[in-house]
Amino acid sequence: MLKTTPFHERTARVCVSHAWRRWAGHIVASSYELSHEREYHAIRSAAALFDISPLYKYLVRGRDAARLLDGIATRNVAGARVGDVLYTPWCDAAGKVLDDGTVARLAEDTFRLTAADPNLRWLQDNATGLEVTIEDVSESTAALALQGPASRQILQQLTDTDLTSLKYFRITAARLREFSVTISRTGYTGDLGYEIWLEREHAIPVWDALIEAGTPYGITPAGMLALDIARIEAGLMLIDVDYVPARKALIPAQTSSPFELDIGWTVSLEKEHFVGKPALAEEARRGPAWRFTGLEIEWDALERLYDEVGLAPRLPAAAWRTSVPVYAGGEQVGYATSGGWSPLLKKYLALAHLRSRSAAPGTRLEMEVTIEHRRKRAGARVAKKPFFNPERKRA
């Protein structure tokens, strides 16, 4: 049997679409309403509430907690201040990404690591000889993401903690009504937003409080389909979709380094040691073979192709997650792994792995599109990520 999240009692009630999907062994809503459209717009115009409880979460505590995480993550965890949240990948010895997530420094010697895949064994195996305890709190910690321009106003009504002083990628302990929670200014939408971490047993009253306080502001429970569009607009990659974690790769060609995934900024080569450092230092010197970039499919090209068969352009209703070839001239130079229409930007966007030589912003390429059962190539242009980056995200 699949697991349900701590909010299931509430999410099941509002999920009129009955469209569920799996996430880390749990069932979560694809969309609550019959279409995900309104849920998407809530992210960008009001506030969307996501149940993100299926994330794996580990509490790492003890004198050597920072040392352990610093030795695994590519980011400089040891240098983090209490209250900092770091987005970071972690790699195998070959410098290939195993997973990506966040490390929050809750106290001097207490961290919470979030991950997409189970990582207990990896943490334990790297903790040999260290004075550290690792606790898998995936089940006991519930989590919500409140994302969108109204998120701060909604959340502020429920807590005395001043949220305007909670900066981007910072975390704080807070009371939400009478419940102890931690609130981080993080998210997966590229918008103003918060993630709320709480004890499983408080899940239902916290959900109810947010809905109650948020209703006047248009709070909308939103599912994975809406999130998928938002994270593409934000240029955020998704494990198993945009990259194969090194643990699951059957051949080396399936693996990617942080540089190849365009998150080279997370690799702190000044650190004395972390898993994969020698390989990554070498790659930094040589330059990565691949780049993970944005791609904008040109409207005119698309329209022309549809026009040839007597149709108006048809746009994907939801984001797609398949591997689509990308060409430069006649030669395949890469593949897109996620894509979709941005209802906000009015652009057809994709995220693509490209050979470095074809990955400079502005490079003209072609992406395969299937039009009336035939494979065609539509003009596309390499674009900088994120596609959408509102000031309010950091303000």
Added chain:
Amino acid sequence: MPASYDAIVIGGGHNGLVCAAYLARAGKRVVVLERRDEVGGAAVSEEVFPGFTFSTYSYVVSLLRPEIIRDLDLPRHGLHILPLESTLTPLANGDYLAQWSDHDQNHRELARHSARDAEALEEFGRLMHQMARAVKPLLGMVPPDPASLAPRDLLGLMRVARHVRGLGPGAFHALCKLMTMSAADYLDEWFETDALKATKSASGIIGTLLGPRSPGTAYVLLHHYMGEIDGVFRAWGFAKGGNGSVSAAIAGAARALGAEIRTGAPVARVLVGNGRATGVALESGEEIAAQCVVSGVDPRRTFIELVGAEHLPSEFVEAIRRFKFRGSSGKVNLALGALPDFTCLPGAGPHLRGAISISPSVDYLERAYDEAKYGECSRRPYLDIVIPSMIDPAMAPPGRHVMSIFVQYAPYAVNGGWTEARRAAFGDAVIDTLAEYAPNIRSAILHRQVITPADIERTLGLSEGNIFQGELTLQQMFFLRPAPAWAKYQTPIHALWQCGAGTHPGGGVMGASGRNAALTMLGSAR
């Protein structure tokens, strides 16, 4: 005597049938001679009790080579493989360990016992997948002899070497470990859940007189990992109608391709003249001539009984005499009036549609082996149970069931020999063991059939009752199976070939030996 056939195949087991089908497909005139009244050898379905059909001996499918299914178009000849999706291991403490085919469900269940193991399982599965990929091409190849300098052997060795090199260092080192370690030691490197290690290591001991802690058993684990259905490694299935329908499908294909199949035609000896096989003599006295003879029966029966040592070089005869059989397993087939009710997971449910493995701990298996080592049957044996009627209800009358119990250890060379009393005691030990986990089993039994290694030898002609025509251990595999320098399906007798599981790559309802032999004879083996 004019040769009316291009080839005579001795033995209508699945390998003999596969060999005959491939020869017939190449336009050869072939006759298969089967001693029993039905083809299939150990892969037969029999209505042992009225209304209850059993895969009497061999009982699951997974190793059957996909290229044989394709080449012979076996689905058109009635082959239908149904999925066998789970394995339930009841534990001594009343709990259980289940392995499910759904990734999330399996992860959740294993995490209940060990979160570490649940994570390790993914990596282990990936590694074994790589290992299986590494070894799989060897299955379809005539094993090259590393002691030979013949161009063909060198070429073959180069292919193997290139292939192994291509694995990368991690996989190569793992392969070395698999080749040398015991199943239990190998699994210890990965897992902490005893029942998981026990259940996995059980596939390392099947058909051998070795225990999970005996070196070399890790490789056998891999042999079983190579089961492949629809391209998915480690997928086990159940043939609709029982394993006899696998044989029937191959026989159907062989006949359609022009092969002749004669049952009730026991071969007494291979006719040899001037160092060359010229045909066979049946027990009836009838003599049949052919350009060549292919034996699908095991090496000992082929060379010592049917050919005769006098026709063979003495060092070859010695090698064949040294080839180890040591049958170690038996079967108990039950006709049931009701389903077993397992204390750990009461009632009917999906767990009864999969395998049920009585392997609660590595110590349990090793203890079972200890007794066998000294010539006794295990008092508490390893059991691999399936309830075929849960997967294919036509196997039993409506509402009733058939249960197939593979049992190890039941040594062929049991102290005092196999007597009626021994057989009954063996059957009782199996039922006593099962009743500890499913107490209602005694009252559910309508009929019981107990098969010992001695029965397997007597009924099927498999020496010492070994289900693989010789133990699947490293010292008698690849270029050593069945004898050094004679592992390429040919024999010291000109025009006499071998195509049984006693040749590379060995047992399981795989058919690779039959296919490789036929292709070698036709000169088109890789």
